[in-house]
Structures are given as structure tokens and as C-alpha cells.
Amino acid sequence: MKIHRLLCVAIIKGLKEILLEHQQADTTVAGILVSNTNWGARDRNFIAQNIYGIVRYKRLYEFVCNEEAWGESALWRILGSKLILDNLALPEWPEFAELKQDDIPARFEEAKQIRKIRESIPDWLDELGTKELGGAWEQEIAALNTPAKFSIRVNTLKTDLSAIKQLFEADAIPFSETGLAPDALIIEARKNFKNYAAYRNGLFEIQDVSSQLVAPLLDVEPGMNVIDGCAGAGGKTLHLGALMQNEGEILAIDVSEKKLDELTFRAKRAGCDIIKPMQAEKLTRNFQARLNAFADCILLDVPCSGLGVLRRKPDAKWSLTLKFVLELEITQAQILDEYAPMLKAGGIMVYSTCSILPSENEKQVQAFIKRQENKFELLDEKRISPAQTGFDGFYMAKMRRI
Numbered sequence: 517m518k519i520h521r522l523l524c525v526a527i528i529k530g531l532k533e534i535l536l537e538h539q540q541a542d543t544t545v546a547g548i549l550v551s552n553t554n555w556g557a558r559d560r561n562f563i564a565q566n567i568y569g570i571v572r573y574k575r576l577y578e579f580v581c582n583e584e585a586w587g588e589s590a591l592w593r594i595l596g597s598k599l600i601l602d603n604l605a606l607p608e609w610p611e612f613a614e615l616k617q618d619d620i621p622a623r624f625e626e627a628k629q630i631r632k633i634r635e636s637i638p639d640w641l642d643e644l645g646t647k648e649l650g651g652a653w654e655q656e657i658a659a660l661n662t663p664a665k666f667s668i669r670v671n672t673l674k675t676d677l678s679a680i681k682q683l684f685e686a687d688a689i690p691f692s693e694t695g696l697a698p699d700a701l702i703i704e705a706r707k708n709f710k711n712y713a714a715y716r717n718g719l720f721e722i723q724d725v726s727s728q729l730v731a732p733l734l735d736v737e738p739g740m741n742v743i744d745g746c747a748g749a750g751g752k753t754l755h756l757g758a759l760m761q762n763e764g765e766i767l768a769i770d771v772s773e774k775k776l777d778e779l780t781f782r783a784k785r786a787g788c789d790i791i792k793p794m795q796a797e798k799l800t801r802n803f804q805a806r807l808n809a810f811a812d813c814i815l816l817d818v819p820c821s822g823l824g825v826l827r828r829k830p831d832a833k834w835s836l837t838l839k840f841v842l843e844l845e846i847t848q849a850q851i852l853d854e855y856a857p858m859l860k861a862g863g864i865m866v867y868s869t870c871s872i873l874p875s876e877n878e879k880q881v882q883a884f885i886k887r888q889e890n891k892f893e894l895l896d897e898k899r900i901s902p903a904q905t906g907f908d909g910f911y912m913a914k915m916r917r918i
């Protein structure tokens with residue numbers, strides 16, 4: 517394959533924005549891919565794969581090309597080392613002139629023997645993962661460096677799994693089913709559904725299989741009063757609405773007005789009108805008192821480290837810090853304590869994260885139950901391992917208020 521300069525310039529632009537200017541990888545890549553209408557699918561794939569590949573394995577490629585300084589010139593040499601390891605012949609461009617190409621294969625073999633270099637993670641994260649997960653950390657972090665599966669959830673308010681399968685078959689969209697989630701389909705070839713009529717009409721949502729396991733754990737029924745305390749843009753909120761058959765009320769609370777606006781749009785598209793968005797800052801003490809013992813069910817998909825979804829957000833490895841993770845654990849405990857009084861006696865609360873760390877998961881739930889002095893009992897908990905399932909890492913705990 518011939519390496520075209522214009523494509524490499526686009527890759528370097530993306531890497532600068534993500535690694536040097538700390539922009540989000542997904543929005544950066546999306547912006548670059550639509551910037552040139554002359555690029556075909558192969559060109560766009562080359563750009564995206566190289567940007568994500570270098571962001572995911574930044575530390576590995578730094579080691580391979582013995583790069584310590586950072587800047588645009590260093591990014592060119594890092595790109596060059598990746599292209600060499602991909603068995604591509606480098607053009608004789610000045611940006612690659614200082615790259616010691618003959619050293620790269622040996623450096624790569626050396627890197628493979630050092631986990632934190634091979635898997636390209638900061639020292640603190642490797643130490644934390646080992647401390648919390650022991651021998652399982654090796655398999656989990658390796659799995660989190662593999663491409664994420666792409667899955668959808670069929671919106672049962674408008675259609676069913678059979679109808680969507682027939683639609684995909686007619687449109688030659690390859691898919692497979694999974695026994696983990698009844699309304700899920702795994703899309704076998706990456707597809708942009710943005711302008712796909714069935715998606716625009718709310719017949720399905722893009723949602724990982726692991727995420728689809730959270731809402732059913734609440735055992736919601738039509739007519740219930742439900743609180744989603746960390747609703748975000750509403751993936752799980754919409755799932756709750758479908759499970760409730762659009763009957764009852766879901767109070768969807770989040771700190772971000774922008775995310776709640778997106779939830780409102782998605783709810784309208786999905787045909788779900790029982791969702792009532794509320795910004796968290798409006799949850800005053802007086803309003804909280806009115807919600808005392810209000811909810812039949814509460815979902816708390818709390819802010820977390822996001823380590824279970826690193827394959828989707830590889831740039832997070834370079835922005836996360838140990839201090840931030842420890843602060844999140846305090847926030848998680850505060851959220852649990854804040855929402856606990858809003859649950860009716862006999863009601864169900866589900867606590868969930870997209871983390872694989874016990875300190876954010878099992879230990880957080882155990883500490884909460886202890887603080888509540890046996891007012892809550894643990895009924896069930898699920899841990900979704902990326903290494904064992906190939907899906908996002910998730911944890912969910914089902915508790916009942918006694």
C-alpha cells in the first residue's frame with residue numbers, strides 16, 4: 517500500500533488535537549473524516565485506524581522509536597514507527613529522517629516483555645490494576661486494548677427483534693445475536709447509522725450489550741415511579757421506559773443540561789414520553805424531601821473511572837489520574853447516600869459502573885450497606901469481564917430497601 521502524504525497530515529492533525537491539545541478522540545476523528553469529501557472508505561479507515569492505534573498504544577510507540585520529547589516532529593516519528601511495524605515502506609520524507617528504522621523491530625520485541633509498555637498504560641494504572649485485580653489484570657487490560665464490539669438495542673416500544681433482523685437482512689447489514697441480552701444485536705461490520713431511516717425513526721438505539729443488562733435488573737413494571745439519578749444522555753433511561761411499556765414516570769436527573777437535552781431528543785425519537793428530565797442542581801433539599809420514599813425503583817449509574825470502556829475511549833488512559841479515581845470513589849458514596857431515602861420500603865435500587873475495579877464496585881456497595889445499618893440488603897450483583905465476554909467491563913448491584 518502506498519502511503520499518501522495528505523492522509524498522514526490528517527493523522528498528525530488528529531494526534532495533535534487529542535494528545536497535545538487534549539481534545540476527545542471520537543469527536544476529533546469524526547471531524548477529520550468529514551473534512552475531505554474526496555476521501556474514500558479506504559482512506560478514512562486508514563486515518564481512523566492509525567489515529568486510534570497510536571492513541572491506544574502511545575506509550576508502546578514512544579518506546580519503540582525511543583521518543584521522549586513531545587511535539588509535532590515527535591508525532592511524525594511515532595507514526596513512522598507504527599507504519600514500519602505494520603510492514604509498510606516509509607516514504608523518504610524529511611519528517612521520518614531522524615527515525616532509526618533499523619532499531620524498531622528489536623525495540624518492539626523488548627517492549628512486548630514489559631506489560632505497562634506492551635499494553636501502553638501509565639505506571640500508576642498498572643500498579644492499581646495489579647493491586648485490585650491481581651492476576652486477572654493481565655487479561656483484562658489486554659482485552660481493553662482490543663476493538664470494541666458494536667451493538668444495538670431494539671426499541672420494543674416501536675418494533676421487535678424479529679422485525680429488525682429482517683430489516684438488516686434485507687439491507688445486507690451483517691449481524692449476530694447474543695444470549696446475554698434479549699433485545700441486542702451485534703453489528704459485524706462497522707456502520708454509520710446516522711442517516712439510516714430505522715435509526716432516525718427510533719426503532720433501535722446504539723448501546724453495548726453490557727449496558728443493556730443494567731435496566732432489567734431493576735425489575736420495573738408499567739405504572740411505577742422510577743428515578744434515574746445519573747441519567748446522562750439516557751441510554752439506560754430509555755431502556756427503562758421500554759421495559760415499563762411507556763407507563764408510569766421516570767425522573768431522569770443529571771448534572772449536565774446538555775446531556776439532558778440529548779436525552780429529551782432521544783426520548784421523543786424513541787416514542788417514550790414518561791421521562792421527566794431534571795438538572796441535578798435543581799434537586800434542592802425541599803424537593804429531595806418531597807421525594808422521600810417516592811420511588812419504586814432507583815437506578816444509580818454513577819460517575820466512575822470508565823476503565824471498563826477503555827477500548828472505546830483509549831484517550832482516557834492519558835487523562836485519568838489516581839487522584840481523580842480516588843475522588844470519584846468519594847462521589848460514588850455520596851450519591852448512594854443521597855438517593856437512598858428516596859426509595860420506598862421494599863423498593864429496588866441498582867448501583868452500576870463501567871469500571872472493573874472492586875474499590876468502585878463491590879467494596880463501594882459493601883460500605884454503603886454497612887453505613888445504612890442494614891436498611892438495605894444485597895440481592896444480586898453482576899460483573900461483566902471484557903476478557904471473558906468481549907463486551908464492555910461493567911458492574912451492577914441489585915439492592916432492596918428493607
